[in-house]
Amino acid sequence: MKERKRSDREFTDFHRVPSLEGVFLRYSRFVSFAYALHSHDDIAVGQTLQGVQVFRCCGSEHRMTPGGIITINPGEVHDGHAGDETGFVYRMIYVPTSLAERVARAVPTDPRRSFLFGSATCDDAALSLLLSTMFETLTDRFASTLEVETAFFRAFGALLRRCGTPGIPAPTKRLPGKIVQDAMTHLRENLGRNSSLEEMAAMFDLSPFSFLRLFQRETGMWPHRFQIQCRVERARDLIEKGRSLAEAALEAGFCDQSHLNRRFREIFGMTPGCYRRSLEV
Numbered sequence: 001m002k003e004r005k006r007s008d009r010e011f012t013d014f015h016r017v018p019s020l021e022g023v024f025l026r027y028s029r030f031v032s033f034a035y036a037l038h039s040h041d042d043i044a045v046g047q048t049l050q051g052v053q054v055f056r057c058c059g060s061e062h063r064m065t066p067g068g069i070i071t072i073n074p075g076e077v078h079d080g081h082a083g084d085e086t087g088f089v090y091r092m093i094y095v096p097t098s099l100a101e102r103v104a105r106a107v108p109t110d111p112r113r114s115f116l117f118g119s120a121t122c123d124d125a126a127l128s129l130l131l132s133t134m135f136e137t138l139t140d141r142f143a144s145t146l147e148v149e150t151a152f153f154r155a156f157g158a159l160l161r162r163c164g165t166p167g168i169p170a171p172t173k174r175l176p177g178k179i180v181q182d183a184m185t186h187l188r189e190n191l192g193r194n195s196s197l198e199e200m201a202a203m204f205d206l207s208p209f210s211f212l213r214l215f216q217r218e219t220g221m222w223p224h225r226f227q228i229q230c231r232v233e234r235a236r237d238l239i240e241k242g243r244s245l246a247e248a249a250l251e252a253g254f255c256d257q258s259h260l261n262r263r264f265r266e267i268f269g270m271t272p273g274c275y276r277r278s279l280e281v
Contacts (some may be wrong), residue, residue, distance in 0.1 A: 004254025009087060012072070012270045014278045016136050019145040020152055022096035024060050025138060031087030035080040037221055038229050043100050045114065045159065046070040046092035047131060051265055054088055057120040058220065064090075064121065067128055071117040071163055077220035091135055095156065103156050104164060114165040122163045130155045179204045180218045183211075187227045191234055191253035197223065211279040235260055240279060245272050 013027040022042075037054075048064040055062055055070075057078040060229035062072060070090075072078055074097055101113035107195060134155035137143050141211065143151075156222050183200060201211035215223050235252035249272075257272075264272045 012274065014268075014270055014275065016131075017096075017148065017152075019148045019252065020099070020138075022099065023152075024152075025135070026092040026094070026269070027089075027138045027139075029087060029089045030080075030269070031082055031085070033265075033269065035078075035269060036228075037077050037079050037225055038053040039075050039077045040072070040094065041074050041278075042094040042096050043074060043117075044070070044072040044092050044094050045131070046090055047135070047157070049089040049091060051086055051088030053080060053081045053088040054079040055120075055278070058264075060120070064123050068161070069122040069124065069128055069131060069163075070120065071122055071159070072120055073116050075180055076120070093135070093138070100260070103153060104160050106153075107157055107160050115160060117163050118165045118166050119163070122159075124162055127158055130158055154214070159280070164260065177214075177218060179206075180215055183215060183223070184226065186217070187223065188230050191231050193253075195227070228263050229267060232260075232264050235264065236268075236275065237271065237275050239272055245276070248272065 009029065009031050010033055011029050013144035014024075015025060017023040017025060024042075026046075029050075037056075047069060048066055050066065053063070053064040053070075055078050057072060058076050061151045063083055066227045070092070085183065090212075104115040134151045136147055140147075183204070186200070186203070187195065197208045197212065202209060206214070212223065215221075216228075219226060223230070231252045231254060235248040235254070238251055240247035243251070245260070246257050252260065254260040254263070261271050261273075262273070264270075268275060270278075
């Protein structure tokens with residue numbers, strides 16, 4: 001569904017692929033909009049089509065121009081914005097890890113190849129062309145289920161052969177320690193609570209400053225950004241279950257719908273209303 005709100009030069013088209021369960025496509029143009037730091041549970045693969053796209057992922061900055069491939073693993077913290085005043089156009093596919101793992105196990109050259117990527121970018125002209133064909137097929141409303149699935153498995157399998165990490169899938173970084181894991185669980189389970197930094201630090205007998213540094217070092221996010229992401233993800237789940245936007249906002253811990261709108265767009269690049277309409281297609 002297309003959204004033209006902040007500027008008529010910016011838009012987002014976001015929809016699911018019916019024949020590939022859990023797979024979503026995005027096609028967007030942004031000029032002034034910038035993503036906040038966030039992460040996804042799914043694998044994200046994309047292409048910059050026009051302009052310069054700049055993003056940080058796992059502490060490194062990347063500048064993408066047409067022809068390059070973006071590969072972001074689940075849980076990797078990243079952002080994104082235009083590299084200049086003309087903006088950029090890009091497209092992404094979001095693939096559930098369960099489906100990605102199925103493809104990885106079927107890769108002929110290495111059936112134990114991981115569905116995780118070793119780098120956030122890949123430069124391969126032939127692979128980029130194959131991905132372009134996949135995107136075009138997945139957005140063709142006249143394409144058959146067999147054609148869609150063939151295009152996806154061919155392109156994603158080739159991507160894993162070229163960019164996937166060898167061997168059994170393993171985390172791309174060390175998992176957070178018990179203190180941070182417990183803090184993350186506390187924030188997830190208390191979305192409506194207005195937790196303070198001092199309160200959170202006291203739970204682990206740390207000073208606020210020590211807790212803040214520990215959380216950011218092990219997750220790549222400040223605690224308040226992680227809390228916002230958890231609230232946005234909860235609101236998204238409620239919207240997918242058919243709850244109204246106002247109900248989703250309150251149940252996810254936001255003070256009102258306008259606050260949800262702002263935070264949702266920071267992470268997903270669209271408003272909750274646009275996201276809900278995309279589910280109806």
